[in-house]
Amino acid sequence: MTQKLMTNRRGLLMGAAAGGLLASSPLVSRFAHAQSSGPIKIGFQQHSTGIGAAYGRWYGRTTEAAVKKINEEGGINGREVQIVAEDDGTDPKRGAEVVEKFANQHDCDVAFGTLFSHVVFGSAPAAGELKMPYFVVSEGHHVASGALNRYTLQPGITDVKSQVQAMAPYVAKNLGKKVTMVFPDFAFGHDHRDFFTAAIEAQGGEVLKHIAIPPTETSFTKYFPQIPRETEVLYHVMVGPGVLTFVKELGEFFGPSSPAIFGFIDSLEAVDLASPGLEFLENTYFWEGNPRYAQADQTEYDKAFRAAVGVDANGASVSDSADVSTYAHMFGCWETLHVIKAGMEASDYKGPEDRAKLIEAVEAMGAMDESAAHPQGPKIFNGKTHQTFGVQYISQVQNGKLVKVHTTSIEDTMYPDEVDYTTQSF
Amino acid sequence: MSIDRRSIALHVGLITVLFVGCFALNDYHQGNVARILVLATYAIGYNVMFGYTGLLSLGHAMFFAAGLYGLGMAMHYGGLPAIPAFVVGLICAAVLSALVAVLALRTIGVAFMIVTLMFAQSVFLAILYFGDWTRGDEGFVIAQSTRQVLGLDLTDPVTRYLAALALFSAALLITARMMHVRFGRVLIAVRENEERTRMLGYDVFRHKFLAVVISGTISGAAGAGYGLLFGYVGATFASVQYSIFPLLWVLLGGAGTTIGPLVGTIFMFYLIDYSSALTNAYMLIAGVVLVLLTLFARAGIMGEIRKRWAPWLP
Numbered sequence: 245m246t247q248k249l250m251t252n253r254r255g256l257l258m259g260a261a262a263g264g265l266l267a268s269s270p271l272v273s274r275f276a277h278a279q280s281s282g283p284i285k286i287g288f289q290q291h292s293t294g295i296g297a298a299y300g301r302w303y304g305r306t307t308e309a310a311v312k313k314i315n316e317e318g319g320i321n322g323r324e325v326q327i328v329a330e331d332d333g334t335d336p337k338r339g340a341e342v343v344e345k346f347a348n349q350h351d352c353d354v355a356f357g358t359l360f361s362h363v364v365f366g367s368a369p370a371a372g373e374l375k376m377p378y379f380v381v382s383e384g385h386h387v388a389s390g391a392l393n394r395y396t397l398q399p400g401i402t403d404v405k406s407q408v409q410a411m412a413p414y415v416a417k418n419l420g421k422k423v424t425m426v427f428p429d430f431a432f433g434h435d436h437r438d439f440f441t442a443a444i445e446a447q448g449g450e451v452l453k454h455i456a457i458p459p460t461e462t463s464f465t466k467y468f469p470q471i472p473r474e475t476e477v478l479y480h481v482m483v484g485p486g487v488l489t490f491v492k493e494l495g496e497f498f499g500p501s502s503p504a505i506f507g508f509i510d511s512l513e514a515v516d517l518a519s520p521g522l523e524f525l526e527n528t529y530f531w532e533g534n535p536r537y538a539q540a541d542q543t544e545y546d547k548a549f550r551a552a553v554g555v556d557a558n559g560a561s562v563s564d565s566a567d568v569s570t571y572a573h574m575f576g577c578w579e580t581l582h583v584i585k586a587g588m589e590a591s592d593y594k595g596p597e598d599r600a601k602l603i604e605a606v607e608a609m610g611a612m613d614e615s616a617a618h619p620q621g622p623k624i625f626n627g628k629t630h631q632t633f634g635v636q637y638i639s640q641v642q643n644g645k646l647v648k649v650h651t652t653s654i655e656d657t658m659y660p661d662e663v664d665y666t667t668q669s670f
Numbered sequence: 671m672s673i674d675r676r677s678i679a680l681h682v683g684l685i686t687v688l689f690v691g692c693f694a695l696n697d698y699h700q701g702n703v704a705r706i707l708v709l710a711t712y713a714i715g716y717n718v719m720f721g722y723t724g725l726l727s728l729g730h731a732m733f734f735a736a737g738l739y740g741l742g743m744a745m746h747y748g749g750l751p752a753i754p755a756f757v758v759g760l761i762c763a764a765v766l767s768a769l770v771a772v773l774a775l776r777t778i779g780v781a782f783m784i785v786t787l788m789f790a791q792s793v794f795l796a797i798l799y800f801g802d803w804t805r806g807d808e809g810f811v812i813a814q815s816t817r818q819v820l821g822l823d824l825t826d827p828v829t830r831y832l833a834a835l836a837l838f839s840a841a842l843l844i845t846a847r848m849m850h851v852r853f854g855r856v857l858i859a860v861r862e863n864e865e866r867t868r869m870l871g872y873d874v875f876r877h878k879f880l881a882v883v884i885s886g887t888i889s890g891a892a893g894a895g896y897g898l899l900f901g902y903v904g905a906t907f908a909s910v911q912y913s914i915f916p917l918l919w920v921l922l923g924g925a926g927t928t929i930g931p932l933v934g935t936i937f938m939f940y941l942i943d944y945s946s947a948l949t950n951a952y953m954l955i956a957g958v959v960l961v962l963l964t965l966f967a968r969a970g971i972m973g974e975i976r977k978r979w980a981p982w983l984p
């Protein structure tokens with residue numbers, strides 16, 4: 245009996261191994277090839293698993309909604325848009341593999357959708373080598389810094405440098421000039437440290453103390469006594485699974501008396517503001533890429549965007565009020581897909597041979613008005629740096645909701661060019 | 671045919687098949703196999719220490735990262751051409767592995783695993799700490815224009831594949847040869863019975879030390895190769911999951927077999943690649959397959975083949 249069972253199991257294993265080898269064979273191709281008359285295929289590099297999964301879920305919903313809208317309006321150049329989603333595990337190695345998969349297996353026309361900066365860095369070389377237009381939705385400064393290549397663009401979301409820089413005038417004028425910064429001790433946090441420190445000094449302020457939290461940290465209380473007494477503004481930004489613990493412990497540390505608190509909503513993205521322990525956030529301020537709560541002056545475009553994606557007036561899923569969206573970032577997918585559409589139509593894109601024309605068309609875009617395609621607000625795309633610039637929002641927690649109190653100008657977010665990608669050949 | 675001739679035929683035949691594969695495979699699989707060859711080189715390095723010497727390391731990502739950052743920083747900041755930068759990567763990995771060997775080999779068993787894990791975590795955190803230079807978790811890109819060797823463009827898919835094959839072949843042939851000479855035999859003896867080997871008069875520490883250095887340097891060569899061929903250097907490659915991967919690849923393919931690391935890497939790569947097309951819970955599928963293999967093919971794929979049908983397999 246045992247022997248028979250062993251034989252069957254062995255047979256199963258051998259079958260699995262043989263199946264694996266056969267599946268990896270070039271003789272087996274389960275995928276159809278794109279044709280110029282067929283659908284436009286957009287490879288969606290999605291963080292379905294790993295540290296970016298909460299973002300990936302909402303990036304996915306936004307992408308589906310945007311593609312549905314675009315297809316209902318006739319697609320791109322009369323062709324249906326098809327999304328080919330692949331999970332990159334929020335891992336840079338897998339990210340590069342996924343880009344190769346889009347190019348060589350799925351025959352995608354472009355790749356899009358990456359959020360986490362390390363995945364962008366890991367994937368961009370593959371996109372450049374494969375000559376695959378790679379539209380990222382990352383808010384990293386990587387594109388505008390010149391670290392990547394001509395095939396990588398960020399037309400649908402602003403970068404961290406412009407966001408941080410635009411906050412300094414409001415903080416200095418309304419909250420205080422003596423700032424202590426708490427940030428994660430890796431590249432994203434270092435960008436905040438460097439860009440905000442320079443920006444607040446330009447406003448006549450100063451950063452009293454930089455408190456970097458190691459990325460492996462799970463308890464934060466021990467760092468808070470480092471905050472100098474004379475601090476007028478506490479600036480915080482945190483990402484990852486420890487964000488809720490971080491904010492709760494911050495509240496426990498300060499109790500009823502605290503300096504003015506200004507945070508990036510990244511610290512609470514996809515987290516319900518009504519979570520127990522967050523009451524102390526009342527009257528504190530947040531940067532928001534796009535206001536999570538529907539505002540009194542809500543535009544028709546935001547209303548339509550929310551309805552299409554399935555987000556209620558509180559920024560949560562219409563089907564589950566506990567499922568809070570990543571509203572400050574996910575509009576980037578919607579806007580990027582509309583930029584791809586506009587670029588393909590402007591360049592009369594027919595197939596992969598027109599990829600260079602598509603990039604040139606996007607580089608030439610310049611101003612983008614607030615519209616159904618750009619519900620977050622107006623933007624100016626810098627064709628040289630491949631980076632878009634747009635308005636930023638500052639909200640205050642009032643009665644447990646984020647209420648917009650300031651909108652920056654686009655000019656507040658701009659800085660001198662650090663690269664000119666148009667000088668790079670295709 | 672003698673065992674030696676069979677062994678030579680196997681290795682030369684494998685390299686020939688992989689060479690032909692460069693021209694027979696379609697673009698997608700050609701790119702995948704190029705990547706697999708570099709990762710399999712990493713697994714070969716791991717196999718020297720785990721499969722042949724019996725030292726279970728949970729921190730091999732530090733050696734991969736030493737090669738990766740050694741090459742990457744030499745090219746990115748030092749402006750060195752590819753070959754000298756590759757040598758810098760090898761030296762970094764060799765020095766780090768010698769240092770780790772001296773300290774970690776004072777322990778055995780579970781303690782050795784924990785010490786290697788802690789060293790790797792220290793290297794990972796050091797990369798993040800010196801983020802101004804390493805760009806921490808984001809990492810940095812090695813410019814496409816600098817990834818050239820002797821006028822050959824390593825970003826060209828065929829050239830990249832052949833370069834990866836050269837790297838893999840060198841590691842494979844070195845380890846295959848090593849296991850045929852006395853040094854390799856002593857490593858296996860250490861794995862089987864350390865006390866008896868010592869009693870027979872062999873310097874066990876020296877052999878284990880050299881095994882760690884050779885293993886770490888081959889892993890570093892894989893890291894340097896990855897940076898050079900794929901153009902990205904980042905802290906993720908120093909994280910704990912990249913220490914677990916070579917362990918999985920070697921266990922799956924067959925610890926203590928020369929071609930097991932390649933078989934395990936191919937198996938795992940395509941298992942994830944195809945199962946991820948079916949479901950987002952692809953790691954669950956990978957986990958189930960691993961459990962099945964652990965239960966019913968404990969020696970790994972090539973290990974089982976050796977045990978059942980081909981006892982001559984090296």
